[in-house]
Each structure stands twice: as structure tokens, then as C-alpha cells.
Amino acid sequence: MLDFGQDEAGQRLSFRLLGPLQVIGERGAVHIPPGRQEIILAALLLEVNHVVSTNFLVDLIWNHEPPETARTQVQICVSRLRKLFAAEGLDAAITTRPPGYVLTADENAVDAAVFTRLFAKARMLKDKGQRAEAVAGLRAADELWVGDCLSGLASEPLRSKSQQLDEERLTAIETRLELELELGRHRELIGELQHMVRVLPLRERLRGQLMLALYRSGRQAEALETYRSGRELLAEELGLDPGDELRKLEASILASDLSLLHPSADPQPGEPDTGGPGQPPAAGATALPPALLHTEVLRQLPADTADFVADEEQVAEIERALAGNGATSCGGLVAVVGKPGAGKSALATHVAHRLSETGFPDGQLYCDLRGTSCSPATSNEVLGRFLRALSIPGPMVPEGPDERAEMYRALLASRRVLVVLDDAASEQQILPLLPGSRTCAVLVTSRVRLTALPGVHRVELDVMPPDRALALLVSVLGADRVERERAAAEQVIRTVGALPLALRIISARLAGRPHWTLASMMQRLSNERHRLDELTHGEMTVRASLSLTHDGLDAEPRRLLRLLSLAQGTMLPGWLGGALLDHHGAFPSDLLEPLVDVQMLDVVGAESAGGFRYRFHEITRLFAREQLTTHEDPHARTAAAERMFGAWLSLAEQAHRRIYGGDFTVLHGSAPRWQLPQNCVDELLVNPTLWLDSEQLNLCQAVQHAAEEQMHELCWDLATSLVTLFEVRGYHEQWEHTHQQALAAVRAAGNERGAAALLCSLGSLYLRSSRHEESSAALRDALASFERIGDRHGLALCRRDLALLARMGGDDGQALGLYGAALADFDKVGDMVGLAMVLNQRAHIRMRQGHGDLARAELDEALGIYRSVGYTGGQARTLRRMGQMLMQRGEHAAAVRTLTETLELCRDNRDVIGEGHLLNDLGNALAEMRRVDEAKRFYGEALVIREQIMDQAGAARVRLNLARLLATTGEEAHSRALLETPECALRNRRMPHEPKTAEQAMWARSGPDFTL
Template sequence: MSPGRFRVLGPVEVDGLGGAARIPPGRQQVILGLLLVEANRVVSTEALVDALWDESPPDTARTQVQICVSRLRRTLDTAGMSAVIDTRPPGYELRLNGDALDLADFLARTAEARVLVKEGRAAEAAALLREAAALWRGQCLGGAPNRTLRTRALRLDEDRLTCVEDYLELELELGQHHQLVGEVTRLVHEHPLRERPRALLMLALHRSGRQAEALDTYRAGRALLVEELGLEPGERLRELEAAILAGETPAQRQAEPAPRPAATAQPARPRQLPADTADFVGDEEMLRGAESVLVGEAARSAVGVVVITGRPGVGKSTVAAHLAHRVAHEHFPDGQLYCDLHGTGAPSTVDDVLGRFLLALGIPGPAIPEGVDARLEMYRTLLADRRVLVVLDDAATEGQVLPLLPGSSTCAVVVTSRSRLTGLPGARQVELDVLDAQQSLRLLGMVVGEHRVTREPEAAAALVRTVGGLPLALRIIAARLAARPHWTLASMVLRLASERHRLDELAHGELTIRASLALTHDGLDRRSRVLFGLLSLTEGPVVPGWIAGAVLDDDRPFPSDLLEPLVDVQVLDVVSVEPTGEFRYRYQDVLRLFAREKAAQDIPATDRTAAVSRLLGGWLALAERAHRDIYGGDYTVLHGTAPRWQPEVTFADPLEWMDGELENLCAAVHQAATSGLDELCWDLAVTSVTLFESRGYLAHWERTHAEALTACRAAGNTRGTAAVLSSLGTLHINRGRLDDSRAALLPARDLFADLGDTHGLALCDRDLALIARNTGDATTALRLYDRSLTAYGEAGDIVGRAIVLTQRAFILATNGEITQARTDLAEAMAVHESVGYTGGAARTLNRIGQVQAMAGEHAAATATMRRVLEMVRDTRDVIGEGQLLRNLGQVSAAAGRVGEARAYFEQALAIRERILDHTAASTIRAELAALPAGEAHTLAPTG
């Protein structure tokens, strides 16, 4: 045994050689707790900073962490502990022996118990699991008041509960039902909505001859589930009830504790809240009242809804974010969804918002149904048994909000709007007013420093009166003073007084902000004023730093430097810092409107048009570069003649970059369409398909192409029209709409033929061949594939040719031409590897596995498909993973490995059920049911 022992399965305790060592509450306990749950792994300094201060660390945060670690080292050394806290980039590692931490002991015993179960030693396994559960002395980490630790503690508390359920189930199998009734009854009382303990209690009562009580247990659980969640009991409980009613002996589950699901089967836990405000000032009584609506007693019987309203600039979004952070992590651990509904501009549609939320909740793009009703059903089903907070910012009407309300009382909703949404049933209306004098002075002091307010109390009071207590206006003025410590508050009052012709309108809503913004704007240098106006012309939700260089036509290596003066005076917010070190910014809506007014007044129309052309050309250049990096060149895509502007942007991962810029890319397509830039519009739209198709963003694909098609037809752009129609043909194939695809591809092919565009003809013939193959016309498909191969060769598109060879190989193998299929696939694989196109290599390798299976080479097919499975898991392709698992099940069944086939099918089924793909799940269930008991089962892999 190592000297000393740490305990985290309950309050954090350190037992040294001389007794318990005291760890001071607060930061040292938080750091020690985090290092202990991550024992023998490096915890970054950034993670420790986030754990201590969430999103608002002080400038001295890293130094304070170093001080805390140093003090912990002294405490542990004094206590005679053998543990060592090593400094290891990028943070610290607490090195422990296995027997020095109760958590490690717990994990070791549960792992050993799983091995015993597999060996058929159920009694020993149950005893070991009881010992493991007995290590707990209460809530893990003592309930962990800190948000980061609390999340980890809740996960470990769940592990303990699973451990208890596992040993109770094992002991039931060993015939101990009489002895267990009392213990399982207590567990059901403590966790009334958890179905597994209730099933164990029903089983124990039934085997004890207490059938009536077993049925009462079921009925009580059903009533509770229906009342609390609006859900019927799960399959296991229903089967138990049916068996008891029929007088049968209910079947028991496998003795082995259920394995943890694969990472892809874990439900997504979105964390979408915007950052909280460090210097928040607000009405505490109002906040407590709003909190009670979201998490109080009333919220347990219905969805708690808080609607925050008020005039522009009063801080609705700020209050909503602060309120959400106060309740999110303790009361809504399953996630927080956030969406800006753009009520003051072009309002977001319910269909789009539901699509975004379903993606955040883990549903892949292609699995998201079309239509509001189908999406709404999936959305409410996913939230039915989760504790999720939904924040809907800037709603225009009740109609925007009502469909987005969850159906479960476990969830809550915060809405902001400029209108009183009185039509929302049961909603608490919170109307924000301007800050009173005391609150305004407190906010001013927090920004400029209390000493300056104390030194000039009369000037501070006059300043607060002048800006009318409007938080946005006050923050802007205070930021300017903070940036100029040599200015007095009185001098700022005089400056405001000199703008008397605007300050007379102080009480007229937005004019209050306009007056304050004008003062700030006029204090900028000329270049910053021009940038402030031109930057507002972009229509995306966030502004990457490179856009500053584009609108000014400034090719400096760090264009974000141009934006720092705007950030300093808080007319532009820093949203995030990318892994590459690049910054992303955002205007508040009112500020963007003001900036556009100034641009229209002060910047010539020709300069504004040129700036828009450069910034959209920048998006096109970056999308083109990302596609090139992914495919190894300008393959499988058509480009036009629109001018590019080349930003200095580094891709850590080109597809991840495109995914992060999804909304900006779509906004750029829209802006190009409305700006008359049809050539740029179609080029950017079809280039963005690299993202749309890889991640299943089919709705974005359709919307951008509809805009591009309209723009090209209006401008008489024949090649652009053909390119967009061809891409729409591919979209329709992805959706299974073969007639719609053909209707787009045939006119596109005619246009390409008139233009003599062989590259376009190759794209169309490839997809027309795929349609023929999918409709069973193999002869036509082969003819079209041959024509496409020839056209790709003439166009010099080697990757396009490799894709066609991969598709054609399935028909050849089906026709018995295995040798030719393998020749085609070998050529395709060589091309993908030579250009570094991993996505194409994965698809070709999967086809090789299918051909091997068709040839009866089951072992080789299994090995090949397992390689592809790892590749798709690395790219987070959940749909691809589900298909590969199913293919592996089919190959295993064909080889007579029934147990292995069943395991693959069950994993595939778990994925399909998680993403609510009921059609595919039903097919897999049928394949599972068709598996024989130990004999060979011939199934051909799907194409």
C-alpha cells in the first residue's frame, strides 16, 4: 500500500501518515478534485482556469493556478503523501499509485467483475460489485459546487448507480429474490423514473410469489412516467407485465453487465450558450423570480418559460445569457440549445431552427426529416427524457416560438423579444427597464474603476443621467473612458453636452443609442471609421478577422490588428479564438444597423460595392482552397471566372473549417445572389457542396442552390445554370428522389453539351448512371459510366474518374466480373492515395470489402470493412458507421459467424435508434430476427 490515500467518492478527503490533511475550501479543493478525477493524466492549465472561473477569468488566472498548485504540493508533502504533482505541458499531472485513490479502486473492481461475469462466476462478480459500491460515502466530490467538477461528479454517480443495478440483477439470477425485495424497493423509491430498478423489483416480487404487488409496481411506474414525462414504459417493463399477467416466468437478461455504448451512441449534450458578462449589473429580485419559473416547483409540472422584453439596447440578450448560465449546469446537465431568431431582421424559420437543434442533439443531416411536423416530432422525442435549457434570442412573434417549446416538463425556455409575446401560454413576462441611478453607477465603476467614480461623484451622476441608464449606451461611454485613464468624467459630460442636438432625443428609443454611438464613432481614426462601416456589409452571423483585410483591400498578415480599435471601444465583440489563433467577431444588431447608416452616409457606393465583391471573393477563395485540400486538387467540381480575394487563413482541418463557417458560407451565397454577382454565387454554392454532402447538410444545399439558380437564370448565365442544375441532381440522389434528379440532370447535360463542357458532361453522366443502377438498369448504367470515364479523362479529373470506377465496380461484381471490378478498384485506390483524398479511399475500400464478400472471401471482407469502420469513426460519420456495422453483420452472417453477426447488427441498430432512423432500424431488426441459431446464413452486402 502506498503512503496516504485520496478519497473522491464522497467529500474530497486526504488521509496522510499523520491523519487527515486539510485542503482549504475553494480553489485548492477544486484543483485537487480535478487532478484526482484525472489522476495520471495531464490536465491543462486552461482547463483549471475554466474550472475556477468559467468564462470570465482574471488577467492573473494562470498565476493564481500556479500558486494554488504550489500550496497543494506543500500540503501533500507535509502530510507524507507519496503523490506527486508534476508540471507537464500544457499543465499538471497528479501521479498516483493504483491503490492511493478510491475512484481507481472502484473502477478496478467493476472491471474485474465484468471479467468474472464472462467467466460465469456470477456470485463472485456480484460480491465484488457490492464492495465497489460500498466505497461511496455520499455524492461524488461532495456534490461538487463547481460547475466543471459537478459535471464529472454526476457522471461518476451514474456509474455507481449502474454498479448497484448490476449486482442486484446478478443476485436475482442467483435466486436471492426474497432477500432483495427491500433493497430494490428503496432503490425504486430513490429513483422513481429509472426503469431498470423497477424491472428488477417486479422480477423479485414475482419470483417471491407476490404477483399482485409486481403488477402494482408496474402500474405505479407507468402512471408516474405518463404524468411526469408523457411517455409509456419501455419495452422491458411492458414485456415483464405481459409475462406476469400470462402466468409465465419472465425471461432474465444476460448476466453480464451491459457494456458502455460506443462513443457514437452517446446522446449529444450541446453547450450553445453565449458567454456570460463579467461585469453584469441587474435586478437580483427579478433574476430570482425568473429562476423560480425555470427550476421551481411549478416548472416540474409544465415547461417553464420566461420571456424577456424591452427596448433596443436595454440588455435583453445579456440578461438572458446571465440567467441561463445561473441555472444551466446544475439544473439542465443534458445540454443548452441557443438560437438567434433574428426577429429584427429576416426572421429565422421554424424549420431551419429545428434543423439546427436536431444537428446539435446528435442527429446527422441526412437523418433529419423534411417538414416542420416531422422535425418537431423528432425534436420533442429527443427532449422527452432530458433536462435541456432552450434559449431563443430576438423572437419576432409567438409563431416563431410556440413550435420550439419542448413537450417535457424537464426542460425550460428563455425567450427575448422586442415585443410582448403575451400569446405564449404560461410564460412569465419580464420587462426590462433602464438601469436606475445606483445600478448605473455600479456598472460605470466596474468598467472604469470605482476610484474614478468616487473621485468625481457629481460628474458620474451627471454622466449616468445623460445616457439615460441604457446599458448599451453606458457601456460604450464607460469603455471609452476606461481606454483613456487621463480623461476625467467631467470632460466626458462636457463632450456629451456638445452633442445637445442629438441628446435632446435621448428618450426616443434607438436615438439614445445612436447618440452614444455617434460619439464613439467620431472618436475613431479615419481608417477605423471606414472599416466600421464596411465591415457591417457582411451578412454572416460572425465576422472572421480576415474580412477586415478584404473590405479594406489590405493584405497584411494579421488583419485582426485592424479591428482592435473597434474592440477597444466595444462596438465589436470578440466571439471566439480559433485553434489557429484567428479571432472571430460579431456586431450587436443595433450596432450593425448604425454602422450601415454611417457607411451609406460616408462611403461612396462604388467603394461599398468593391468591398462586398472582395469579401465574397474571399469566401470563394477559401472554400475553393478547402475543397482542394480535401480532394487533393480541383477535382469533381466546376469553377467559374469570378475574381478571388486571397485571405491569409490557415486550416487545421479544411472540412472542420468549412463546418465552422457553414452559416457564413450560406450567407455569402445569399449576398452574392442579391448583389447581382451571379458568377460568384453559383461557384461558391457548388464548391460548398464539399461540406453539405460530407456532413449531410441537405437543407443548406437546397437553399443555396435555389438562390444561385434564380440568380444565374436572371442573368442569362448558361454555364452557371448548368452547374447548379447538375449539383441539384446530386442532391436529389442523396434524398432518394430519382425522378427529380433526372429532371435536373438532363437539361444540365444539354446545356453542357451546347457549351462543349466535357467536365460538366462527366458530372451529369456519372449521376445519370447512378440513377440507372439504382433503378435496376445495369446496361444503361454501364454505358453512362463508360461515357463519364471518357469525359473525366478529357477534363483531366483523375479523382472524378476514380469515383466512377468505384461506383461501376459494384455492377461488374454483381454481374460476376470480379476480376474487372478488382482492377477498377485498384486503379481508384491508387488515385485516392496519390492525391491524399481519404474520403474517396474509404469509399473505395468499402467497395473492395463488398466485392470480397461477393467472391466468398469473408475473412478478407471483414478485415477490409473493419479498416473502413475505423476511418469513418475518425471522421465522425455516424451514418457511415451504421452502414459499415450492418455490412459487417451481413458478411459475418454469410460466413456462418452468427454470434458475431448478431453483435454487429445490434451495434448498427443502436446507432439507427439513437438518430431516430426508424426505417433503417426496422430493416436491421428483420435481419436480426432472420439469423439462425448457429447455422450459416447467406446475405449479400448492400450496394
């Protein structure tokens, strides 16, 4: 056991920051003159034993408008503090250390340092399971506080650091309360928690702890009232809903979840924790559904530069600014700006990695905004990516930018996340991506100054100072080699203008040729500079270095560098070199390694299935494109591009086959494919949907690029192949954008089949988006084209979707006719999955018309087809429809067995939307069977999922079902509480009049197999 009373807390404290600033000398309290001396002392104590720059102290006092004598006045204040320390016998000293001053003292003499150490030690004990000891340490840490940090000190700039310590104190208190709840002290904690919630009513973790303490003490109604009052306060004060954790807890309390009664309420020996075969899990088996137990911390950063030479003062400046300065609605907002090659991205990535664990434990969001490219990312596109990364299923991502931004801010409201936006084009691109929470921060890089960005702290990068430039060469080449030719090394640095990118390229070139001297490199570089003297100064030295390295490469990597510039994506897959060079070796990524060795390509991440992902610096890409134009004839460029697009198409086609069990429900054309080695395909497509998602940007850009190159047949085939991804992940913008680009290309080329295929696919998109008139027009135009050219497969796809439109419009007769024709065509062309989809959809009409036996036969046939090809998505939807049919017929026990099987399929596929539907269905079936406790638990789990994915309409439906069940069991108060929620009340008023739309069918569909 660790003793908290002797090593830190028992030491006499000379400096107190955790409350009003106090200094204790040999004769007692020491008077510090208020004003400048007090502010400087506080700043030095907050960074005890670390250097604080004079510029920072000047800004603290004069807020960026210092007089000419500012530095002199700071020196005078420091001198007076030194004299005061000596006179009062304080065991501390202030010494000058460039670029400022450092206060040297035993950290145990500063209460803030003691608090930090006690908190860290308590966390260590907590991790080891020593909860009682950790609680004792946390209580000792809290006893150091006598008020808010530096209370009474009139310094706005110091407030961000003091607020950070105040926040850490609250986190320590919450951690201690959590541990005490785990120790079973819920009754003793209620009074303290009620006081804390009154003082900090918006602190959701404290409110959740109070709810849990009340619930465990048998005060369920008070626990729910605590939630309701918090929700109303959040809505009134901030216009926000409670966070995920609080909503999950409310749902579990409403469901009377037994696992909440004690944190370690594991099943007792002999007690089963799940039901038998065909039975739903037993009540209390788990507090949260499995889909929510696998939430991962966001880790989107590119790889850090291994030999990065940091300016520690600059890094510290950025880290301080990211902590927040109160000038912006989010936390810190920092923009790193500078010329090309200055190392903006490398610095931002380095800082983000340093802060990843301590400053932002909930993760990092990253996006290359492509600000210097011909097609910068839109903020709406980036919001969609971030929402999916934050576990919102694609179909639940809103279409409009305002709705996306609102959801994004709500999801980040209670998280500590760092958002890194690389290569920004403008303020307008950034503003919608700012979180609304002070717990998050944003780090931006850009070539423009971003002066109109509110509250931004700018860090401007220029060339490297000589000492760091030399250190960079040493880090790559070794100290001995650089020291032997110190003068030549310094001349190389001057020649390239000390630009980091140029230095990295040159040092990598030298590292690969140990027999070259720095002097010979200097001579070569000088010659190259003369050859490139027409270039602008800002990029001249980088281009000179690139040209030098390019000309020194062997023929194959030199050609590959040029051909790689054809790819427009920001991250390049390792196999791409094989396609561009028409190289069929088993390990195509090896072709890229020579370019990595000389810093012409950067390794920025790993593939999901192994291997690496690569990226050009934008200047390197431009240089490679220039070389491509100079050295490759148009025919060779076209052939390489066709192989690259053909490889993308081949992989997308094979991904579709692995998901659907074959070339079902999709049309293909005659464009040539380029086949990767089978071992590469198998590695990449272990999870085909995941691969499609990870390559979404590259695939969409390939469609656009193929359209621009007038490769119309390849263009439409790739676009329609990507629907496999677009519909499952809800990429509606990308779906429409790629298809419109391809449509323009095929129409210009007179490609009628390609145009019909694209219109048919757009009809499905418009149907999914409830744009029924546009859907009908597109489908009928496609139908007419397919009739003219006699394409039965295309006719079947069009008629299937036109039947669904008729069915949604209430015309069952027309729908059945179209379904019949589609069935015949799907059967003729051998599209078994298309046939099964029609059977599944038609069964719904049969059920509605009272032909239950016929519906069951068609569902059985569809299920058999899906199982024979291994298409699990179709199996799940068919089984769910069977379960619903069994419920209609009053066969509730059979329905529970069928729906439970479907639930397991959804969980295996990580289909969180389907899981939410199935949990609600099981709640309905169990409620009909009067298995009340189990029904309540399933409703509770369904509610947790619906609220996690921010499906308010779906959550309202579940609340209504749960409220009706509670009303029948005498729990009127809980039932009323559910019905009083705004969404539920609105839903209740609308339910009798709601039209049936495609919104009801948003359950993880693959193909237009809607569930209505």
C-alpha cells in the same frame, strides 16, 4: 472517511419539509395555523437564510389577483409567526429585509438543507472513488424523507419547488443504486428495484438499473421483458420510444455483451482486448462503439459579459421560473422582453451560464433567431441546427418541420437541457422549438411581449436603476474615478436614460482615455444629443453614444466599423477585417480589437482553430450601415463587398481541395478571390469540414447577399462550392435555397455556364432526395447547356448522375453508356476523383452481371486513385464495396479483413452512419462463418448506433439480422422478442417488395457516389 451521523443528521431538526410541514419546538410539535401562515412559513423555509420578496408571498396566496390589503395581511401573518417562534423557544427568526423577509436559522435544523448537504457530500465521495462511504451518506439522506415534499400543503405555486426537491431525492436514490450495482450488490437490489419500477414505471434510469441487476444475476429473459414492458408503457402513455441509454442497454443485453457482467470488467493480464491486424475487435472489448464514447455535452452559449452588473432579484426570479411552473408542457419558459439596448441578451446569457452546471448538466442549446433582421431564422432551420448539435448526422435529419420537431422532442425527453432563443420575432417562431420534456427549460429574448406564448413567465427590462447604473460605471472605470466625479457620473446616467448599452459604450470610451473627465464626456454627449434630436426616444441615447464613439475612433477602425456592416451574419470571423480593408497582415483579427475596446463589437466565442468570433449589437449594425452610406462611395462599398465574398469563396474552395485532394467533382468560375494570409488559412482549415459547418450561416448569407448585389459569377461559384458541406451534413434546405437564389441571379445576367452548373448541382440534390423526375429534368437542361458551350467537365458530372438515375430505374445498358462517356470526359479534364466515383458505381453493375473479375479490377483502380489524392471518404466506400463483393463470392475471411479496415477509416473520420453500416456488414460476414458471439456483438453495436441516430429503418434491418442469427443458435425467445418490435415486424413484411432507392445510399456520401 467522513462521518454522516454527527455533523448534520445528528442535529435536532426543528423544521421538516420532506413530508408534511412540521415544526418541532421545546415542548414538541408546534401547531401552525393552516392557510396563509402555513404557506408563508413553507416559502421562507424553502429559501432559508435567503430573502423572499413580499410580492412573491402575495402571489403565492392570491395567485396574481391580490386585494388592496394583501401586503398588510402578509405582515400580519409574519408577525404571528414571530410570536409563535418566541413562545415555542425556536432558535430561528424572521426579519424584514427589503424587498421582503428572511427566515434565519441554522441550516442543520431544516431537513431539506440537511438533505442537500448530505447529497452533495456523497457526490464528492463518489467522485473520489469512495463508493461505500457515498452509499452510506445517500442512505442517511434518504432516511430524512417521510413522504413527498410539503405533502398536504394546498399551494400550487409552491409545488414547483417541492417537486424539484422530490426530483433530487429520486436522483439521490438512483445514484445510490448505481453505486451499489458497482459494488456488486445486484442480487440484493432486485427486490428494491422492482418495487421502485412499479411505483415509478416511466423512470428510465431505474428501469435500466433493474435490467442490469437482472442480467448480472443470470436472468437475461427477465431483463429483456423489463425493457419491452417499459417500451410499451412509454408508447401507450406518452407516444414516445425509450431513450438512448435504455436502447443501448437492451442492444448490449441482446448481444450478450460480457462487459456488462461487471462494471469494472477490464481485460485480465495476458488477455487481448482487440484482435490482431486485419481481425475484428474481440468480443467484450468495449460496451459501446467508439463513435458513442465521444459524446460531448452541449456548450453553445455565447461568452458571458465579464463585468455584467446583475439585478440579483431579477436573476433569482428567472432561475425560479426556469425550474418550471407546471403551466407548460416543457419545464420553465421565460421571456426577457424590453427595448433595444436594455440588456436582454446579456441578462439571458448571464443567467444561462449560472445555471449551466447545476440546473442543466446536459448542456445548453443556443440560437440567435435574428428576429430584428431582414431574414429571421425559420423554426425548421433552427430545428435542423439543434438536431445536428444533438449528434444526429445530417443525412438523418428529416426534411419536414413536423418530423424534425418530433425527433427534437424525443432526443430531449430524458435530458436536462436549457434552450436559449435570442432575439425572437414572434410566438410562431418559438412554438416548434419548445421541448416536450419538463426536464428542459427555455429562455427567450425579444423586443415584443410574446403574450400568446402559453405558460410563459415574462420579465420586462427597462432602464437600469441608478444604483446599478452607477455600479456598471464603477466596474469599468474603477470606484475612485467615479467617486471623484459622482455628480457628473449621475448626470451621464440620466442623459443616456440609464440604458445599459449606452452606458457600456460610454464607459469603454472613458476607460480608453483616462485623461478624460466624466464632466467632459457629459459635455460631448450633450452636443451629440442635439445633433441627433430627430431620432425616436427609444434609441436616441444609444445612437448618440455610438456617434460619439465613432467620431472619436482613428481613421482605420472607423472605416472598418462602417465596412463590417456589409456582413449579414450574426457572428463575424476575426479575419473579415483584413478582407474589408484589403489588409494582408499576418494577424487580421488585430484590426477588430480597437472596436472591441470601445464596445462597438462584442467577443462572443472562440473559433474552432483558435482566435475569436465577434458580433454587432443590432443597433450598432444599423448605425454602422448609416455611416457606410454617408461616408463610403458606391464603388468603395462594391469593392469591399467583392473582397469579402471573394475571401469566403477562396476559403470554401480550399476546404474542398483539402477534403477531396484537389479541385475534383466541382465546377469553378472566373470570380476574383481574395486570399487570406497562409497562416490564417492553415489555422482555419485544420479540419475543413468542421470549418465549413461552423461557417454555414455566414456562407449561405454570402450567397444571398452576392445575388442581391448582382455579383452573379461569384454567387454561383460560391453556391456550388458549398455542396461539399451540404451533402455531407444533409443541409438539403440550404442547398436548394442557395442554388435557387444564385440561379435567379445568373439567369437575369444571361450567365449560361453558371445556370448549367447550378442545375447540375440541383439534379444531384433532387437525386439524393428521391425526387427523380425533377432530377432528370434539371440534369438534362444542364447537359444541353454544357453541350452548347462545350464544357466537358460539366458534361461528365451530368452524365454520371444521369447514369445513376438509369441504374436505379433498372436500365443497366443506358447506365453503362452514360458511365463510359463520363469516364472519358473526367479523364480528359483530369478529374481523378470523378473518374474513380464512376468506376466505383459501374463496378456494382459488373458485379450484378456476374463479371466479378472486371468489377474487382475497377474497384482496385478506384481505390488506388482515392489513396493517391488522400480522399478517405472514397476509400471507405470502395473498400466497403470490395467487402460486399468478397461476401458474395463466399470469401468471408477476406471480407472480414476488408470490412474491418473500412470500419477503422469510418471511426477515424467520426462517420457514425458509415460505422453503423460496417458493423452490420461485419455481423453478416461473421454470422456466415459461424463466429456467433462476435457476430452478436457487432449486431448489438450496429443497433446501438442506429437507435442513437434515430434511424428506425436501419435499426429494424439489424434486428432482423440478429433475430435470424439467434434463431439458428436455439435462442428462440430472444429472436421472437426482436421480431415482435413494431418497426421490425413492419420491415419484415416489406422486405421482399422494397424498391431500391437513394434512401439506401445515405451513408455519408461526398458526391453522388451512392452505395446500393
